[in-house]
Amino acid sequence: SFEVALARSCLTLQVPAGRTILEVVREAGVEMPSSCEQGACGTCMATVIEGEPDHQDVYLNDAEKRAGTKIMTCVSRSKSPRLVLDI
Numbered sequence: 001s002f003e004v005a006l007a008r009s010c011l012t013l014q015v016p017a018g019r020t021i022l023e024v025v026r027e028a029g030v031e032m033p034s035s036c037e038q039g040a041c042g043t044c045m046a047t048v049i050e051g052e053p054d055h056q057d058v059y060l061n062d063a064e065k066r067a068g069t070k071i072m073t074c075v076s077r078s079k080s081p082r083l084v085l086d087i
């Protein structure tokens with residue numbers, strides 16, 4: 001599992017194995033748009049402020065994945081123990 005801190009919502013949440021960032025964020029009462037929920041459309045994208053995303057999507061290109069500033073919250077996870085998102 002890893003921790004996701006939502007900078008604008010002032011929330012820190014735990015994302016266990018088998019759950020997605022998107023699910024955990026919504027459960028905490030924060031609205032997030034989504035569509036495909038398979039990492040393909042870009043609707044659930046969030047900006048990464050801190051931490052290293054573990055990209056599982058097919059939406060971002062390689063350069064965008066390396067830059068690490070955007071994440072698809074429906075499928076991607078974290079390589080660092082903590083991710084800070086601009087949500």
Ligand code: FES
Binds near residue numbers: 033035075
């Ligand atoms: Fe389509 Fe996440 S909802 S990429």
